[in-house]
Amino acid sequence: MRYLTLLFPMMLLFACSETGKKQQKVDDTPKLNASNLYNREAVFALLKDGKLKNDSSQKLFLRAIDLFRNQQQPQQAIGFFKQSIFIAPQAQSYYELGNALLSVKGDNEMVRTTNMKEAVNAFKMALALDYKPVNKLLYNISCAYSLLGNRELAEHYLTSAIEFGYGNFDQIMKDPDMQYLRENGNLKYVLQEAFAGVGDPAALQWTLFYRSFSPIELPLVLNEKSGPLYEENSLYYDYEVFIPEMSRDDKFSRETGSVYYAVGTLKTTPIYRSLIYAVKDVMYTNMLPPMFVICNYNAKTGRIIDKMVIAGRDKLEDPFVVGDLLQDGKFQLTFIDLKFSKKREEMNYEDELKEVSRKELYKEMYTINEEGKFVKETPSLASR
Structure with missing residues (x-):
């Protein structure tokens, strides 16, 4: 009888303990609600x-x-x-x-x-x-x-x-x-x-390419936090005639494989189309945020008129660029000196890029002329 008296409280304690464990179990099942209905x-x-x-x-x-x-x-x-x-x-x-x-x-x-x-x-x-x-x-x-x-x-x-x-x-x-x-x-x-x-066929390919870009809702800031870049906006390598980085011999090309995304259309005229695409490094995703390139094309043929990096950077040692897209094809570039805890040659593809310091270097304001060329405004004009 004494053993039963001792055993009963122990069984009760064990049962309560198990119940507590069950109650503490967190339901991590994904759920939708009004706040993430369109996420x-x-x-x-x-x-x-x-x-x-x-x-x-x-x-x-x-x-x-x-x-x-x-x-x-x-x-x-x-x-x-x-x-x-x-x-x-x-x-x-x-x-x-x-x-x-x-x-x-x-x-x-x-x-x-x-x-x-x-x-x-x-x-x-x-x-x-x-x-x-x-x-x-x-x-x-x-x-x-x-x-x-x-x-x-x-x-x-x-x-x-x-x-x-x-x-x-x-x-x-x-x-x-x-x-x-x-x-x-x-x-x-x-x-x-x-x-x-x-x-x-050539005109059709150009049409299919530029139709991949939706008009951008302005103003818009492009920086290291821009995104996400969705798979349905990715661009095929069939479009290398319009994206020189794909051919690996362009001055903006990277050493490792990249994925390309259509970001949007900045401006369209009868003469040119100003499109922005992103280049994301596959292997060094953590080290190199997406690079954003603005490229102006002949509106009829798709021939490249002018192009430049508008946000991000091509190489880790380059200044980081933040792009502010404004109305009527204008944009401001802010060049920033970023310092990190490790140099690129000391890192592997799994490392997280840890920022140590950030210093703004200078700003530049650009417009697009009637021919589709980028024109850097002088400080006096840019401040107006």
């Missing part, structure tokens, strides 16, 4: 985890579709679309969420602007999740930007939609969402651009 890393982490309740998500999705399509209640449908995505994010759910947001315009300009911006985010997530058909998705993004009064981005995505097979020209000319673009844009030029290069 690609969070979405793909949840998809990679694989613990999705697809049945529950589908029920919420169908409820949202019923509210949106059948009952014409897009505002109520938005909440159900989001709940469905929280459980199991899918391209179709993001696409329909974008459509619902696009439908809720209202009389309040602030609410309308917020909804249109969120619709763009939803459509772009659907695009990242490989929604098909892509031409309709791109057309809807164009509609959202038209409603936001952003002519450049509206024209860009409309051209992309047509290039990917969108051919409902009657819809383009009658769609109320496209009213701003019809009244303030140049649809004839946009349609000509969409079909440029058909039948000419």
